Amino acid sequence: MADARLADPLDEEFEAEEYAPRLRLSRRGVLVLGGLSAVLLGALSWLVFFSSVLEVRSVSVQGMRDDRLTADEVRSAIGGAGSGPLARVDLDEARRRVEAIPRVAKAEVWRGWPNTLRVKVTQRTAVAVVKGEDGLFTQVDAGGVSFATEPAALEGVPVVELKLSQQALDAQSVIDHGQLVRGAVAVAAGLPEDVRQRAGAVIVHSYDDIRLQLAGGATVRWGSPEQTDRKARVLVALLNQKGTNFDVSAPESPSVSG
Numbered sequence: 001m002a003d004a005r006l007a008d009p010l011d012e013e014f015e016a017e018e019y020a021p022r023l024r025l026s027r028r029g030v031l032v033l034g035g036l037s038a039v040l041l042g043a044l045s046w047l048v049f050f051s052s053v054l055e056v057r058s059v060s061v062q063g064m065r066d067d068r069l070t071a072d073e074v075r076s077a078i079g080g081a082g083s084g085p086l087a088r089v090d091l092d093e094a095r096r097r098v099e100a101i102p103r104v105a106k107a108e109v110w111r112g113w114p115n116t117l118r119v120k121v122t123q124r125t126a127v128a129v130v131k132g133e134d135g136l137f138t139q140v141d142a143g144g145v146s147f148a149t150e151p152a153a154l155e156g157v158p159v160v161e162l163k164l165s166q167q168a169l170d171a172q173s174v175i176d177h178g179q180l181v182r183g184a185v186a187v188a189a190g191l192p193e194d195v196r197q198r199a200g201a202v203i204v205h206s207y208d209d210i211r212l213q214l215a216g217g218a219t220v221r222w223g224s225p226e227q228t229d230r231k232a233r234v235l236v237a238l239l240n241q242k243g244t245n246f247d248v249s250a251p252e253s254p255s256v257s258g
Helices: 008-017 029-049 073-081 091-099 166-171 177-189 193-198 228-238
Strands: 058-062 104-112 116-123 126-131 137-141 146-150 161-162 198-208 209-214 219-221 245-247 253-255
Touching: 029 177, 029 198, 058 073, 073 091, 073 116, 073 126, 126 146, 126 177, 161 177, 166 198, 166 253, 177 198, 177 228, 193 198, 193 245
Parallel strands: 058 116, 126 161, 161 198, 219 245
Antiparallel strands: 104 116, 126 137, 137 146, 198 209, 209 219, 245 253
């Protein structure tokens, strides 16, 4: 009896693939396909980078905190940098223009397809206002940047006033007006938020004699701007005690009186 061998299905499949007709493009076909691809790519590039189909039609602004800075001001600052096809907008240039606005601390700009330029702003926050000789109040943020001047102080923000002693006046060639103001602003910036809101004024008599005038009439002798963080922690603890005069100028030995 002859041996019977069963056919392996895998072998049959391999043979079918081996002898199946293969699609081969002629040289002309390759050229035609390449030409079509180039045309398609060119049309797509024109659509994205040059046509009006995907141009900027709106500028969306986020992060506005109050009416001191408006979305229209941001759009105006961007100006022509935010027009034309969205793909060609220089995002860095648009960001730089927004960050040039005094009240803006930081800006982010990105594309919102198909037709929107999106902007998110972080506004500066005043930690103190400096009263000038002209009676105007300049707002200063925690980084010491002056960003706005208005005829009135802000509610809940301490006012820096220079009431220099004769000794401080005599020493202005060493410690000038700017250094004294920066020192006072550093003190205001280092206060916990609830204490800062209670501090109606930061009064500078000299670099080493800065005082806080708290709501209700209490006074804090702060001393110099040095060790501000430590002095702030000590002051928070002292405020739990009764008194009208708090001294944290030497934070290792604070005192309360009155």
